[in-house]
Amino acid sequence: xxxxxxxxxxxxxxxxxxxxxxxxxxxxxxxxxxxxxxxxxxxxxxxxxxxxxxxxxxxxxxxxxxxxxxxxxxxxxxxxxxxxxxxxxxxxxxxxxxxxxxxxxxxxxxxxxxxxxxxxxxxxxxxxxxxxxxxxxxxxxxxxxxxxxxxxxxxxxxxxxxx
Amino acid sequence: xxxxxxxxxxxxxxxxxxxxxxxxxxxxxxxxxxxxxxxxxxxxxxxxxxxxxxxxxxxxxxxxxxxxxxxxxxxxxxxxxxxxxxxxxxxxxxxxxxxxxxxxxxxxxxxxxxxxxxxxxxxxxxxxxxxxxxxxxxxxxxxxxxxxxxxxxxxxxxxxxxxxxxxxxxxxxxxxx
Numbered sequence: 001x002x003x004x005x006x007x008x009x010x011x012x013x014x015x016x017x018x019x020x021x022x023x024x025x026x027x028x029x030x031x032x033x034x035x036x037x038x039x040x041x042x043x044x045x046x047x048x049x050x051x052x053x054x055x056x057x058x059x060x061x062x063x064x065x066x067x068x069x070x071x072x073x074x075x076x077x078x079x080x081x082x083x084x085x086x087x088x089x090x091x092x093x094x095x096x097x098x099x100x101x102x103x104x105x106x107x108x109x110x111x112x113x114x115x116x117x118x119x120x121x122x123x124x125x126x127x128x129x130x131x132x133x134x135x136x137x138x139x140x141x142x143x144x145x146x147x148x149x150x151x152x153x154x155x156x157x158x159x160x161x162x163x
Numbered sequence: 164x165x166x167x168x169x170x171x172x173x174x175x176x177x178x179x180x181x182x183x184x185x186x187x188x189x190x191x192x193x194x195x196x197x198x199x200x201x202x203x204x205x206x207x208x209x210x211x212x213x214x215x216x217x218x219x220x221x222x223x224x225x226x227x228x229x230x231x232x233x234x235x236x237x238x239x240x241x242x243x244x245x246x247x248x249x250x251x252x253x254x255x256x257x258x259x260x261x262x263x264x265x266x267x268x269x270x271x272x273x274x275x276x277x278x279x280x281x282x283x284x285x286x287x288x289x290x291x292x293x294x295x296x297x298x299x300x301x302x303x304x305x306x307x308x309x310x311x312x313x314x315x316x317x318x319x320x321x322x323x324x325x326x327x328x329x330x331x332x333x334x335x336x337x338x339x340x
Contacts, residue, residue, distance in 0.1 A: 039205040045240040048256055060274045061310055069277035074206035077235045081213065087226040089284065090234050096279040
């Protein structure tokens with residue numbers, strides 16, 4: 001997938017049951033800075049100088065303090081969770097942290113479906129995933145696999161009701 | 164950055180021989196609903212987190228039945244069951260923390276960054292679960308980048324719960340320079 005491609009060029013699949021190869025899933029977007037980083041540091045015990053102090057960030061070769069890779073990782077999970085119906089789960093996920101997010105940057109998690117398989121009563125959907133910033137720089141390319149029951153629960157209920 | 168970029172390998176023979184070694188075996192305190200709520204609030208901030216992470220009755224009405232932790236949740240933050248006294252300053256923030264845990268000399272690089280992660284998830288983490296993590300040194304390799312010769316360290320981490328069920332298999336890379 002080219003760096004210029006954004007999920008905005010793809011039709012959006014509302015759920016794994018509507019997903020086809022090439023479909024995007026709804027994005028997860030956050031403008032991040034010290035409020036987001038401090039809260040994440042508090043729950044992950046991740047009080048590292050480059051995430052708290054502009055001078056420490058510059059000493060490490062960045063324009064200032066930078067966000068945590070683990071928080072980008074959570075944003076990718078948040079995007080997938082929002083797309084999954086009850087009973088769905090994330091099976092596997094991978095992200096390469098190529099660049100950090102700067103203080104005040106708006107970053108967006110994206111996903112595009114690369115495969116859909118129905119096996120053993122489960123639907124597995126594979127996706128290319130990534131995070132980019134408002135300049136289009138790809139910060140965290142990767143992939144994910146999610147799984148849902150092959151038939152959504154509401155259809156099973158409707159079928160039972162018609163018996 | 165005040166130090167000169169490295170041009171020669173930082174992987175000593177002692178480090179190479181340590182590949183495959185166990186860095187740590189950690190046991191968490193029981194996961195609590197409060198831990199899960201706080202994690203969810205932090206990673207969804209400033210929006211409200213999904214209801215299934217903070218409303219027990221609602222979570223019980225949905226599969227998988229009851230509150231479960233977000234898959235990426237860290238049950239080892241702040242204090243592990245074996246910490247006595249609490250580890251007020253985490254050793255993992257030191258760039259040589261991998262080698263320190265293995266009892267060998269580290270490369271002495273100044274900075275470290277998270278290079279990426281890969282996880283496979285199996286059993287849910289639920290309130291009351293006690294998670295055991297076994298972390299091994301998977302691999303060292305080097306790569307030239309804009310910051311000079313960078314040392315990439317791969318760690319393999321296997322999490323199980325108190326029933327012996329596999330919770331997570333992950334591979335994490337750190338970049339030191």
